[in-house]
Amino acid sequence: MSARSPYAEAYELKGVLASRRYFMLRRLAQAAFLLVFLTGPWFALWIAKGNLASSRTLDVLPLTDPFVLLQSLFARHWPEATALIGAGIVLAAYLALGGRTYCSWVCPINPITDLAAAIRRRFGIKQTAKLRPEFRNYLAIGVLILSFVSGTVAWELVNPITALHRALVFGLPFAATGALAIFIFDLFVAKDGWCGHLCPVGAFYGALGKAALLRVSAGGREACDDCMDCFAVCPEPHVISPALRGGKTGASPVIASGDCTLCGACVDVCPRKVFHIAHRFDHSVTHVPAPTISVTSESTLAKG
Amino acid sequence: MNAPMKNAPANPGRRKAFADLARFGGGAAAAALALGAFERQSHARPAQTLRPPGALEESAFLSACVRCGLCVRDCPYKTLKLSDWGDGPAPGTPYYIARDVACEMCDNIPCVKACPTGALDHALVDIAKAKMGVAVITSRETCLNLQGLRCDVCYRVCPAIEKAITLELSHNARTAKHAIFEPTVHAESCTGCGKCEKSCVLTDAAIKVLPLELAALRQDAHYKRGWIEKQKAGGALVDAPVKLPTRTPTGEPVPGIK
Incomplete structure (x- = not known):
């Protein structure tokens, strides 16, 4: 049982390359974020040392995951300056670049959940457990409370993101089992189950995203013909409507929700170029010429 | 007191918020508790x-x-x-x-x-001030030196030789004419690097580095060791022996006792 690809129309109108631009860029970015950690152990060429929890790039740039450090602070440990500076840099970067950009451009779990979602679309797997996206927020709070009560960096005991990254970068096979479990869960149990509903790390970056500068805008929404392809490919479909359908109420075309991962799938899939990457203050809407004008121009061209 | 109004929520939004809190908060609490149980296990190193x-x-x-x-x-x-x-x-x-x-x-x-x-x-x-653990002779029955042989490997490889490990000489009662050179760890100088354990020539090392809490190095505060207290005080803690009164019937000194 195979379903029609949501990309079919985009391939036809924009070409395959233009319809997969952000997808390919994201895969490149994800591969790059992995490779900078792997050139060291593989070729003794050290670019980034450590892993996604905390790292040192080219022996000068410290980076620390702010959510991991936040748990450590809740566990009542005051860290060395290196970790604080590292977390500050990462925090600033994601406030500029969109919060959950981490999820779709850096996180090594993303290709796995993307694959599960693609297989679901390809084979028309519709059944899904009912989960609510808000759950991850409560889980993130629960993790912080547990960190405080237990005095440990609680989520890092099971965090499948850093575990997978460790598995790949440090060669620890069993650390990858969580990622495998997520693949099976997303494929058979719940659509976009992990990233969309459960992951507390995504919830944390989503909170940053609410204030982040870089956003997706449905600035071309007047050209929308309700084909619904963007909803089919979006990992967080609920973020689209307010911006896309906001024309009637005059709402901003900027997707404001922190849940948006800026994956660009909507930009890629839309044959009518409704979406583009913008910043949060860019409320401009492109006015599409009325169809009659385009007919006239075509006939003018034909005459010419 | 209007009967039909009794079940209608005064504020439906608030009711939903409470329901959501119970549902998601409950789920998250259950997940956090399971993680917490796992967290306890992680202390067992x-x-x-x-x-x-x-x-x-x-x-x-x-x-x-x-x-x-x-x-x-x-x-x-x-x-x-x-x-x-x-x-x-x-x-x-x-x-x-x-x-x-x-x-x-x-x-x-x-x-x-x-x-x-x-x-x-x-x-x-x-x-040299690191404390990764402390070396302990865990098997006195198999340690070659303790059998009266001269292995000495743990002593020789110790980076703090003569400080962290010394060889203490004692009489070998088995042969009655040889000596036993017992490797003796001095915890205050031992960093727990593990060179001794790594180098022990036996299949199962007779000397092992244990985590500090396992090696039980803490001295109970309530045991006062007189010779140490004396050293700390810079002299005897009690005065010279109390002079007791002579209790002979006449009060005359007993011959031989001052």
């Missing part, structure tokens, strides 16, 4: 797994270590490893097993310098 130099005491360490592996990367001898699932120490935390690769005790302590959070205490600048 096998005795042969040792933390890097400068590591905070285990529970403080688990609040500080972000499992980045920078210490592992900067260990020049590949002594340190990151814990995989099933290795024993909390997943992703650094450890080493002395019997596999002992700590070489680098002068510049690169692992401590690499730690971004201070889980490895940056106050440690003299590696």
Whole structure:
């Protein structure tokens, strides 16, 4: 049982390359974020040392995951300056670049959940457990409370993101089992189950995203013909409507929700170029010429 | 008191918020409790797994270590490893097993310098003051020196030879004419590097580095050792023996007693 690809129309109108631009860029970015950690152990060429929890790039740039450090602070440990500076840099970067950009451009779990979602679309797997996206927020709070009560960096005991990254970068096979479990869960149990509903790390970056500068805008929404392809490919479909359908109420075309991962799938899939990457203050809407004008121009061209 | 109005919520939004809180909050609490039970388990570190130099005491360490592996990367001898699932120490935390690769005790302590959070205490600048564990003769029955032979390997490889391990001479009662050179660990100088355990010539090492809490080095405060108290006070703590009165019927001194 195979379903029609949501990309079919985009391939036809924009070409395959233009319809997969952000997808390919994201895969490149994800591969790059992995490779900078792997050139060291593989070729003794050290670019980034450590892993996604905390790292040192080219022996000068410290980076620390702010959510991991936040748990450590809740566990009542005051860290060395290196970790604080590292977390500050990462925090600033994601406030500029969109919060959950981490999820779709850096996180090594993303290709796995993307694959599960693609297989679901390809084979028309519709059944899904009912989960609510808000759950991850409560889980993130629960993790912080547990960190405080237990005095440990609680989520890092099971965090499948850093575990997978460790598995790949440090060669620890069993650390990858969580990622495998997520693949099976997303494929058979719940659509976009992990990233969309459960992951507390995504919830944390989503909170940053609410204030982040870089956003997706449905600035071309007047050209929308309700084909619904963007909803089919979006990992967080609920973020689209307010911006896309906001024309009637005059709402901003900027997707404001922190849940948006800026994956660009909507930009890629839309044959009518409704979406583009913008910043949060860019409320401009492109006015599409009325169809009659385009007919006239075509006939003018034909005459010419 | 209007009967039909009784079940209608005064504020439906608030009712939904409470319902959501119960549902998601409950779910999250259940997940957090399960994680909490698992967290307890993570404190159970096998005795042969040792933390890097400068590591905070285990529970403080688990609040500080972000499992980045920078210490592992900067260990020049590949002594340190990151814990995989099933290795024993909390997943992703650094450890080493002395019997596999002992700590070489680098002068510049690169692992401590690499730690971004201070889980490895940056106050440690003299590696001789590190306390990764303490060596203990765990098998007196098999230790060659204790059989009266001259193995001496643990003593010879010790980076703090004559301080952390000495050979204490005693009479060999079995042969009645030889000596036993007993390897003796002095905990105050032992860093727990594990060179002795690594080098023990026996199939199962007779000397092992144990985590400090397992080696039981704490002296109970209520035992006062007179010779130490005397040293601290700079003299006897009690006056010279009390002179008791002579109780002879006449009060005359007894011959021979002052």
